[in-house]
Amino acid sequence: MSGFDPVTFEIIQNALEAVTDEMFAAQRKTSMSAIIYEVLDLGSGICDAEGEIAASGAGIPAFVGVLDKAVKRILDKHPAATIRPGDLFATNDPYWGGVTHLNDMILALPVFSDGRIVAWTANIAHWNDVGGNVPGSMSSEATEIFQEGVRVPAVKLFAAGVANEAVFDILMVNSRLPDFLRGDLWAGIAGVRIGERRILELIDKYGAACFTAALEDFMRLGERHALAGVARLPNGRYAFAEEQDDGAVYRVTVEITDDSFVVDLTDNPPQKGSSNSSREGSEISAQLAFKAVADADAPGNGGFYRPLKVLTRPGTVFHVEAPGAMGYYSEVEIRLFDLILRCLAAHIPDIVPAGNFASICGTVIGGPHPDTGRHYTIVEPQLGGWGAMKGRDGNPAIFSGFHGETYNCPAEVAEARYGLTVDELALTVAEGGDGRWRGGKGISVRYRVRADDNFLSVGYTRTRVPPWGVAGGGDGTPNFVEVLRPGKPAERYAFGTNIPLNRDDVIHLVTGVGGGYGDPRERDPLAVRRDLRDGYITPEHAEAVYGLR
Numbered sequence: 001m002s003g004f005d006p007v008t009f010e011i012i013q014n015a016l017e018a019v020t021d022e023m024f025a026a027q028r029k030t031s032m033s034a035i036i037y038e039v040l041d042l043g044s045g046i047c048d049a050e051g052e053i054a055a056s057g058a059g060i061p062a063f064v065g066v067l068d069k070a071v072k073r074i075l076d077k078h079p080a081a082t083i084r085p086g087d088l089f090a091t092n093d094p095y096w097g098g099v100t101h102l103n104d105m106i107l108a109l110p111v112f113s114d115g116r117i118v119a120w121t122a123n124i125a126h127w128n129d130v131g132g133n134v135p136g137s138m139s140s141e142a143t144e145i146f147q148e149g150v151r152v153p154a155v156k157l158f159a160a161g162v163a164n165e166a167v168f169d170i171l172m173v174n175s176r177l178p179d180f181l182r183g184d185l186w187a188g189i190a191g192v193r194i195g196e197r198r199i200l201e202l203i204d205k206y207g208a209a210c211f212t213a214a215l216e217d218f219m220r221l222g223e224r225h226a227l228a229g230v231a232r233l234p235n236g237r238y239a240f241a242e243e244q245d246d247g248a249v250y251r252v253t254v255e256i257t258d259d260s261f262v263v264d265l266t267d268n269p270p271q272k273g274s275s276n277s278s279r280e281g282s283e284i285s286a287q288l289a290f291k292a293v294a295d296a297d298a299p300g301n302g303g304f305y306r307p308l309k310v311l312t313r314p315g316t317v318f319h320v321e322a323p324g325a326m327g328y329y330s331e332v333e334i335r336l337f338d339l340i341l342r343c344l345a346a347h348i349p350d351i352v353p354a355g356n357f358a359s360i361c362g363t364v365i366g367g368p369h370p371d372t373g374r375h376y377t378i379v380e381p382q383l384g385g386w387g388a389m390k391g392r393d394g395n396p397a398i399f400s401g402f403h404g405e406t407y408n409c410p411a412e413v414a415e416a417r418y419g420l421t422v423d424e425l426a427l428t429v430a431e432g433g434d435g436r437w438r439g440g441k442g443i444s445v446r447y448r449v450r451a452d453d454n455f456l457s458v459g460y461t462r463t464r465v466p467p468w469g470v471a472g473g474g475d476g477t478p479n480f481v482e483v484l485r486p487g488k489p490a491e492r493y494a495f496g497t498n499i500p501l502n503r504d505d506v507i508h509l510v511t512g513v514g515g516g517y518g519d520p521r522e523r524d525p526l527a528v529r530r531d532l533r534d535g536y537i538t539p540e541h542a543e544a545v546y547g548l549r
Helices: 006-030 061-077 165-173 178-207 208-232 278-293 329-346 413-419 525-533 539-546
Strands: 041-049 053-059 088-091 104-113 115-124 153-160 235-244 249-256 261-264 307-309 360-370 375-380 420-427 443-451 453-457 481-486 490-492 495-501 508-512
Touching: 006 041, 006 053, 006 115, 006 178, 006 208, 041 061, 041 178, 053 061, 053 208, 061 088, 061 115, 061 278, 104 178, 115 178, 115 208, 115 235, 153 165, 165 178, 165 307, 178 208, 208 278, 208 329, 208 508, 249 329, 261 278, 278 307, 278 329, 360 443, 360 508, 375 413, 413 420, 453 481, 490 495, 525 539
Parallel strands: 261 307
Antiparallel strands: 041 053, 041 115, 088 104, 088 153, 104 115, 235 249, 249 261, 360 375, 360 453, 420 443, 443 508, 453 495, 481 490, 481 508
16 A cells, blocks of 8 residues: 555554454453363454454454454444443344354454544453353253343443443343353453553554554455455355254355355255354354365455355344344354355365364253352363365364364363363274275263252254265264263263253263265275274274275
8 A cells, every 4th residue: 555664564464463362362361261261262353443354363263253243233333433432342142243142242342543443352252151041051942042141232341441330230140150250251351451452552653544554455465365265266156955963954055256255045944943043153154164265374354255245044044033042053153164165075175174073062061069069060162073185184182173273171170160070081982984084083071970950951963964074985973962870771962951960970972083085995004003003993993994904
């Protein structure tokens, strides 16, 4: 841009990435809940004055994708002319910019220079309990959002630097874990404030005009990368339909031209229960799939997504209408992410791997702590196996690409903070995902309950339809949950709410093996022997599938 140094632009752009990482670290280190400080179930970012994402920090990619949509909804409700320095907004309502479900709270702070908004700092994190009809606020039996917890519809948490104590009180009184909620809330506030401070330091150094110009230049850079990526993809119109665990069929059509990438979701089932996605959430799934195939290394800012268009139909599973429930929105969005990739797999095989376990595998366990009697709730996503791709085996025991660079809660932390004993945390013994390159292993976790009157709520998909193999590779294995009660048959679940648990009951969580790539008979014998040595396969399986004697 005329009048500014492009080297300075790059310094500012890289500084913004560093600022978002610092925001993330501040929130992580000051949070109360293990799902934030251990699992990293959060995301941070910086938006420009109009709400376009300008820089994204660490955390869940699907969470970072929420932030621009939340800021734009805040601006719809609160025009820029009515916003003052020191205002800070909160929203968790998917019908008011929250996008996901009520457990995920977004905080957004406008950054002012010379009396006008030049940027926004924003973050999102999962809170363990925001009220509703079940502990953990996630019920597979919910039919309306009113049953899922307290709704915060893009309101001012602070006005001109002064806390709105009424909002704080409403949040605390609606949670079964008010102390944790308070700590997690203030951690989020710290995150957006440290971001504001660092942006103002950049503006003091380079000037507001240069800062704004650098954001605009960064958006154009993102768009150039996206257009170049789209140009490398094969033009065409590709359709795919996949049956889901419950028998419903999800459909997608992807149309690629020289300069556009259109995802059509209009032909899909009606919204139902709590497994629905907002229209914005479906857009995020499409954005993540588009990023993966167009240019995984390019800046993930608002400019990058300009060639993408998403078509939905209101009232469907991918475009829920009020007052539809969304407690398990994540299973719908991850199914869509996987559906788009599977639609394109045959057309760009060197980019898209075989199917992965592709479920958040949301697990909520709680009840009275056996040592203190105080209510506890553990909320965990689970690790699983990734699909193989040409030239390499799938990764074992890792979160899905949709969930990003997050981590499991260590057994020592789970036992110290929650009323459970971890009997097992290991790779699953299930065999599947065979191929010239094999799928990665899922995990097997056994939690032993230490007190009566506990509960379990779960939401797992890919429990009947396994991860898919490619080019002759075998399918993977499904995800599932078992409750093992002394002296009784095992109870198997995919979705369940408030399943009663008592002392010495065991919750057995099993996640899937990823799909394989290529004919198993073409696998390197040395690799098969290594799999035998590492316990990935049995001798019988090595002989029957891979021909190794």
